[in-house]
Amino acid sequence: MLLFFALGLIVHFVFFASIFDIYFTSPLVHGMTPQFTVLPPPAKRLVLFVADGLRSDALYELDEDGNSRAPFIRNVIMHEGSWGISHTRVPTESRPGHVALIAGFYEDVSAVAKGWKENPVEFDSLFNESKYTWSWGSPDILPMFAKGASGDHVYTYSYDAQREDFGAQDATKLDTWVFDKVKDFFDVARSNQSLFSKVNEEKVVFFLHLLGIDTNGHAHRPSSREYKDNIKKVDDGVKEIVSLFKRFYGDDGKTAFIFTSDHGMTDWGSHGAGHPSETLTPLVTWGAGIKAPQKVSSQQFDDEFLKEWRLENWKRRDVNQADIAPLMASLIGVPFPLNSVGILPVDYLNNTGLFKAESMLTNAVQILEQFKVKMTQKKAATLPFLFTPFKLLSDSQQLDTLRKARSYIKQEKFDEAVSLCEELIDLALKGLSYYHTYDRFFLGISVAVGFVGWTSYASLLILKSHSDLTRSARKEVKKPHHLLSYGFVAIGVLVACFLMIQACPWTYYVYCLLPVPIWYAVLREYQVIQDLVSSLLTFPLSHFVTYLLVFVLGIEVLVLSFFYRYMLTAGLIVFAAWPFLTQLWTRAKITCLSWALFSLLLAVFPLMPVVGRKPDLSLVIGAGLLVLLLSLAIVITLMKRKITLVKEELLVLLLQMVSTVLSVYVVYSTHHSLLKKEGLPFMNQIVSWATLASSLGVPLLSPTTLLPRLSSILLSLMSTYLLLSTGYEALFPLVLSCLMFVWIHIEQETLQQPGVSSKQKLSSIQFTYNTDITQFRLLNLDDIRRAFFLVFFLVTAFFGTGNIASINSFDLASVYCFLTVFSPFMMGALMMWKILIPFVLVMCAFEAVQITTQLSSKGLFLIVLVISDIMALHFFFLIKDSGSWLDIGTSISHYVIVMSMTIFLVFLNGLVQLLTTKKLQLCGKPKRHLL
Known part of the structure; x- marks a missing residue:
């Protein structure tokens, strides 16, 4: 029996690990050629402000007196730049949010689980493609972009992690520390010739990570005075930094500014899931290459935020969070991050039609490069007669679309070129998903077959060793025929050869070969199966159907409770009534009444709001x-x-x-x-x-x-x-x-x-x-x-x-x-x-x-x-x-x-x-x- 439990543990670990291999594998591929627009960029430098944990409504809405909590940012929206909402993806945590912003792809969950500072997989980022990047902020965020960068051109300045104290007197000090260090940095740059020459280079990025709002949100909730006051502090700090850049660079008009957030926060001060308060984050851009505010009479959005924020007359431009990375790359003229899946939001750009079309074409080629590498890898690992290519984007279609897009650009049909590139990007992204999930069905079937086999074997073992249901019909146990063993060995060899020819990873061998010994063990117990069938034939059909229906209904209630907590309440109410439907009521009235009372009391909890709210x-x-x-x-x-x-x-x-x-x-x-x-x-x-x-x-x-x-x-x-x-x-x-x-x-x-x-x-x-x-x-x-x-x-x-x-x-x-x-x-x-x-x-x-x-x-x-x-x-x-x-x-x-x-x-x-x-x-x- 001990051997069975050891084997069961191994089998369940395999089934458990399979989900990560099937669904949580990294989508990243390597070996692409960097793509960038040859036209001169509008900006020489970019300043990225990320207010960690800032909700879009907290920034855009007016307070009780009709005043903005961020008057400088609101003035930018109305008089200088463009604004909108950045839609994040789950999980709404700091690490994946920053990876989406700076690297342009949505990090898989397995990478998030491996730590905040380490990179489980190497990925390219805007910082890596820049000439120089200077960053200030949290020690939990900055290091992962420095470690992922080639060479020595990404510099980080972090405070001690002990400063991130949710019980501290004033969490805004995390933000004022960043602003003060940036000021000190430029004071040094004025007198340090080497640093002065570096900060005056082209393709330079300055990253300010502001953690105070997130810390105050966790500690005091987003509705608190501390959270709202922190927004005002950040707004004042941003205003000072913008003035600092204008003074330092002589107001040369070559600085682009991006203000956004990695994720939002729920009313109860948490984040990580998909509530709109977590996935809707602000995006405000201004400066070199950014389109000026556009007055409109009406806008069509599914939400009612515009009227609440009194911004219905200023053009709102929504993006996906990963779209910000190609936007920043386009502004300063660096190659798009190699693994980026973001689509350049050309509506934010204040540039010629030619620049927009060329940038969009670059974006399309960059994503198409990933598609080609992914397809080549999958084709090389699959038998030719079994390989099914992504039919919506063939090689000839790729060439035709690119040729057509370049033709539109030559004919100065820039809008048509942009539209065509967007279609090509959409197909390439679908193709990436297709090849990324190419083996999912095959692996899923293998695991499901193993699952059914294991459950069957465990059920047979219960009947054989712990039940007398079949003992009355039990005869002398016969040893299984040698043909059964030889047959399963042959099946295992065939499966192994099939996987070997396709050069599959070793984990595929585990998932595909595991069902073979499991089902062999099931069929070895054919005597128990025969006894079970014989016993069921003598069992009253009505009783059997009743027991089966109750068992299935109970399983379904458990499954539904994962989606609807109130199903637990329904189950506990049935539990409360159970003793009264049996003979227990006649033997132990007080015990039955106590059971009913506490079952009903416990049934209240699943109806309560989720903890923490x-x-x-x-x-x-x-x-x-x-x-x-x-x-x-x-x-x-x-x-x-x-x-x-x-x-x-x-x-x-x-x-x-x-x-x-x-x-x-x-x-x-x-x-x-x-x-x-x-x-x-x-x-x-x-x-x-x-x-x-x-x-x-x-x-x-x-x-x-x-x-x-x-x-x-x-x-x-x-x-x-x-x-x-x-x-x-x-x-x-x-x-x-x-x-x-x-x-x-x-x-x-x-x-x-x-x-x-x-x-x-x-x-x-x-x-x-x-x-x-x-x-x-x-x-x-x-x-x-x-x-x-x-x-x-x-x-x-x-x-x-x-x-x-x-x-x-x-x-x-x-x-x-x-x-x-x-x-x-x-x-x-x-x-x-x-x-x-x-x-x-x-x-x-x-x-x-x-x-x-x-x-x-x-x-x-x-x-x-x-x-x-x-x-x-x-x-x-x-x-x-x-x-x-x-x-x-x-x-x-x-x-x-x-x-x-x-x-x-x-x-x-x-x-x-x-x-x-x-x-x-x-x-x-x-x-x-x-x-």
Whole structure:
């Protein structure tokens, strides 16, 4: 059995990794020739301002008095330049946003996951193509463009990461630091001849990364005074820098300015998903080569923003975020970034028709170069008779379109040339996507076949080893015929040869060959299959159809809950009614009523808003008080049941109560300290980390008796959970745990059935790691319900207070008791632990259910495995590669979550075994019984 679990772990890791190989591979190709316009550019230098985390509406809208928060930028819109909205893509995070702005392509998720400062793949950028680039700002953003640059011409000036403090008194200092350093830089340039000559070169870029707005948004929300005041500070700083450039360069009219943002921010101070407040960012351009404001009488847009912003009379020009990179390259005359997929927004350019047409043609050739390289690579790795080229853009069509575009330019039909180039770019981008996803269907079928085989094998193993369903019909097991082995070996050799001829990556061998041994293992159990068919023929058809429909309906509810959280509410309401439809109601009325009460209470949480949107400290404090009351109730209950506790165990209960009080105090005092902008108190930080560190150790000091140990685990974990809470979610583990306690009792009441020994008192049951198979019974149909309950409760723990599939379901304020200085991985780890705490509580309860019902954990885990794999197969087929980026990302994340759950349960089970069965002694003195 141990070998099976090891193989299962490997198989699931392969299935899990396959999604990254199929959907998350880098779209980048190398080997293209740089493309640039030969005509002289309008600007010698470019200044790029990126106000991190700035929403478009926050910049463009007027305040309560009818005044702009950014008067200088608004004056530019009305009198100097062009403006619009830059539409970002998911994930709306700083790294992919800056890559889209500066390199012109949308970074794949696997690159984002590998870090902020490192480049998992080499990519070209505007900075790399420039003569010189000077950049100031965050140490999390600037280094990746310097590391990706060839030679030594990209210079970065970053402040210490400790400045990125969400609890600091004034986050605008991050922006004033940048403005001050730029001023100092030009002061030095006036007296340093070498630097002076460099900054007066052509093709020069100055990049100012302004992080203050993002930091204030996370700390105080975009509706706060701090966020809005920071916009005014940035506007003043931009005005000063523009004046500085005009003075330094003598107002030569050769400087182009771009002001934009990498992403927006939700009302609750987060970003990462596809809400319009995150994907709509401002774009304001002015200076050399930029079209002046254009008055219009009306504009057609799907939104109502223009009237709200009172900008309906000034021409709005929207772009995709990646389009800004070719715009900047065109303005200063550098080659378009090699991997850019942006389309030059010619409507922003104030230049001749010839320049626009030539620039657009350059853009088309640059994207076409990527298409050719991608096609050549795929053609070389595919057998000639199997290769299917992209039919919409053949070689002859490429030549004809380019020839026609050049002909239009010679005939001075510039608008026609631009339009033709846009069509060519559209086809080339579709072709890039076609070749990038060329093997997706083939790999997907291979993985799906392996998936079905593995689920079938796990189901057969349940019937063979943990069920008596087929034992009555079981005859002497025959060994499989040699032809079966030879046949599968031949299939494996043929598949391997096919992949070898096409020079496929080694991962393709894994995905395509894995189904072969899996299906061989399935067909080896043909005797079990025969016995199953025989048993089903004797089983009442109506009963079989009923069980099957209920099982399928339950799976569908779980799948739908990933899209609609209220489905969990519907499921919990059905759970509440379940005992009243069985004989349990006649045997345990109080237990059934408690089950219904807590099921209905838990059903409320999926109907609540996602965590973080409406923080409420009073609910956190209230949850802490309930934990204290629960602690007292536990002591009283143990005394009534005459459970003896030693001195050390009473000290543990007292320690947990003190820890709860400290947690409530730390949450309260930290909140008020941050409101006063005094930062995170050091002692609060010490207490928070100490509470977290001890949360898994303290329960090991309590008795291994079922109820005391479960109570101790809950109290310890709740102290940490309170520190990580901002609102109603602090009540969630309490209600969930109460339901789990009732679940243990109600499952014990279901033991009145053949094959199960008489039930024990819960007060006498011990958590022990028992591997004696004689202690366990065979599985029955009721155990499928128990396994389904476990999966349902795990999904509820996952989605009960938010939608994990969306990155922005979490508020950074959750971790402010531990740290306020920006640290994405540490903050992410803390929020992950917050997610895992309800998981641990559910798994601990399930461990108790297994013990009280005398079930083999291996058999039950196999049922859970089958249920989760069926769900995963659902999501595998629901994965999208078209539509909005939010739809694509969400469909992939659902699959990843379910696959992670299966793999994760193996490790979580080990943690739960440790938490429930191990016992530590505070000292070696003899025990003194106090109760």
